[in-house]
Amino acid sequence: MMLRFRTPILFGLLTLAVWQGLVMATGIPEYLLPSPIAVLADVDRTLALSLGVTFLEATIGFAIASVLAFVCAILFVRFHTLEEGLFPIAIAIKTTPIVAIAPLLVIWLGTGWWSKIVAAILICFFPVLVNTVKGLKAADAEYRELFQTLGASNAQEFRKLRIPYCLPYLFSALKISSSLAIVGAIVGEFVGATQGLGYLIMVSSAHLETATLFAAIVAAALAGITMFYIIGAIEHRVVFWQGGEFE
Amino acid sequence: MSVVALAARSDVHPEPLVAIEDLEIRFDKVVAIEKLNLTVQRGEFVTLLGPSGCGKSTLLKAIAGLIPPTGGRLALGDANLRIGFMFQKPLLLPWRTTLDNILLPVEIKLGGSVVDQTDHIRARNILDMVGLGGFTEAYPHQLSGGMQQRTALARALMSDPDILLLDEPFGALDELTRETLNEELISIWQSSLTRLHTIIMVTHSIVEAVTMSDRVIVLTDRPARLVEDVRVRSPRPRLPEDAETLSVMKLVRRILRGGR
Numbered sequence: 001m002m003l004r005f006r007t008p009i010l011f012g013l014l015t016l017a018v019w020q021g022l023v024m025a026t027g028i029p030e031y032l033l034p035s036p037i038a039v040l041a042d043v044d045r046t047l048a049l050s051l052g053v054t055f056l057e058a059t060i061g062f063a064i065a066s067v068l069a070f071v072c073a074i075l076f077v078r079f080h081t082l083e084e085g086l087f088p089i090a091i092a093i094k095t096t097p098i099v100a101i102a103p104l105l106v107i108w109l110g111t112g113w114w115s116k117i118v119a120a121i122l123i124c125f126f127p128v129l130v131n132t133v134k135g136l137k138a139a140d141a142e143y144r145e146l147f148q149t150l151g152a153s154n155a156q157e158f159r160k161l162r163i164p165y166c167l168p169y170l171f172s173a174l175k176i177s178s179s180l181a182i183v184g185a186i187v188g189e190f191v192g193a194t195q196g197l198g199y200l201i202m203v204s205s206a207h208l209e210t211a212t213l214f215a216a217i218v219a220a221a222l223a224g225i226t227m228f229y230i231i232g233a234i235e236h237r238v239v240f241w242q243g244g245e246f247e
Numbered sequence: 248m249s250v251v252a253l254a255a256r257s258d259v260h261p262e263p264l265v266a267i268e269d270l271e272i273r274f275d276k277v278v279a280i281e282k283l284n285l286t287v288q289r290g291e292f293v294t295l296l297g298p299s300g301c302g303k304s305t306l307l308k309a310i311a312g313l314i315p316p317t318g319g320r321l322a323l324g325d326a327n328l329r330i331g332f333m334f335q336k337p338l339l340l341p342w343r344t345t346l347d348n349i350l351l352p353v354e355i356k357l358g359g360s361v362v363d364q365t366d367h368i369r370a371r372n373i374l375d376m377v378g379l380g381g382f383t384e385a386y387p388h389q390l391s392g393g394m395q396q397r398t399a400l401a402r403a404l405m406s407d408p409d410i411l412l413l414d415e416p417f418g419a420l421d422e423l424t425r426e427t428l429n430e431e432l433i434s435i436w437q438s439s440l441t442r443l444h445t446i447i448m449v450t451h452s453i454v455e456a457v458t459m460s461d462r463v464i465v466l467t468d469r470p471a472r473l474v475e476d477v478r479v480r481s482p483r484p485r486l487p488e489d490a491e492t493l494s495v496m497k498l499v500r501r502i503l504r505g506g507r
């Protein structure tokens with residue numbers, strides 16, 4: 001485990017050292033490019049709190065979107081008419097940039113938690129929906145014939161075949177949408193908020209507190225990476241058969 | 248017990264187990280099967296032989312009730328007839344162990360209720376029968392192709408079928424594994440441990456058809472029509488190099504090539 005990370009960590013540290021050296025050697029002002037040490041010095045309670053708020057908004061939005069999308073996907077596959085009627089709407093929502101919708105969300109839902117959560121939901125929903133629909137339909141026709149010969153009901157076919165079969169597809173979507181959730185929450189905070197990483201980024205950039213800005217950006221990146229790895233670890237345990245002969 | 252079962256097998260019932268008259272199956276404009284007549288008696292091992300894509304799988308699926316006929320008659324001699332179906336691919340569920348995979352038919356039949364101890368014991372016995380006794384907790388990706396297909400056979404037997412429909416069951420395996428599994432299939436069919444008495448198997452191998460079955464049904468290319476119903480009377484076990492088997496194989500090959 002540690003060995004696997006040794007080389008990337010070494011290179012990361014090297015990059016930071018070069019950066020620090022450059023800043024010190026050139027005397028570039030901090031509001032243009034703060035040194036890594038200056039950024040590190042800006043890690044404080046405000047940053048941790050902002051990260052916590054954004055992470056929570058993103059996680060809640062991600063969770064709600066995932067459940068909603070999963071249920072919708074099952075209904076879409078089960079009732080084709082629903083898919084025909086609602087899929088275009090889902091695509092319309094997807095193609096509208098979240099940045100364009102965010103101000104509306106703030107008008108409707110205020111500057112509190114919900115506008116950010118809904119922004120995260122809107123951005124997470126579509127990838128999960130599309131992949132789950134695809135996964136639920138992915139089982140070979142022959143698998144379905146097998147279930148037919150065994151006299152399986154529709155519900156049994158879903159429970160014992162289609163849903164487990166779709167899990168690899170679901171998880172690859174969850175990995176994508178988990179980091180998108182952070183984007184959604186931050187965009188929501190840009191438009192109107194009193195806390196969170198997005199708010200911190202807006203305020204610190206307005207005040208030219210570039211070190212704080214950098215710290216917030218790094219925190220946002222870390223939040224996305226953490227989400228991604230948590231989902232990846234869960235995937236590894238749940239979809240244990242992948243990587244074998246599974247098609 | 249075993250004597251009774253054997254006696255039942257040798258005696259030919261007047262009422263056929265599978266009766267097919269003027270069967271026609273078409274998909275849109277493509278005619279897969281046309282004017283096909285075939286009867287299968289209880290206790291027979293019948294192979295359907297023909298070139299790939301000639302519609303023999305379609306015929307098998309029609310007998311299984313997977314594909315509805317568009318014309319003619321297809322009747323099973325007994326409404327309570329239990330059918331086991333085995334595909335060319337193992338079609339195992341990769342998230343289930345061998346044991347859980349073969350318990351699938353029982354779970355589906357029971358609906359919500361839990362599989363009980365009796366079924367577990369039966370499943371283990373069947374796994375022993377197909378030589379997978381030591382692999383109950385293995386996952387499909389840990390098994391070789393032959394073992395996966397053994398699992399699929401065990402699953403088909405788990406429905407406790409009267410009749411087993413096999414669609415080129417070992418076609419994707421190497422020749423040695425395939426021969427072994429064919430022999431085991433014959434011994435399972437002959438054994439009185441299961442209620443299985445009749446087998447209909449699709450194949451495109453003349454050797455397989457002649458060495459295994461009582462009757463070789465030779466079909467034409469699309470649309471499938473019955474060309475010849477060849478009875479193989481030589482005693483089992485048959486070897487491909489036996490004089491009698493060889494002469495039947497020659498005959499079948501000649502029929503397949505068009506000359507009678």
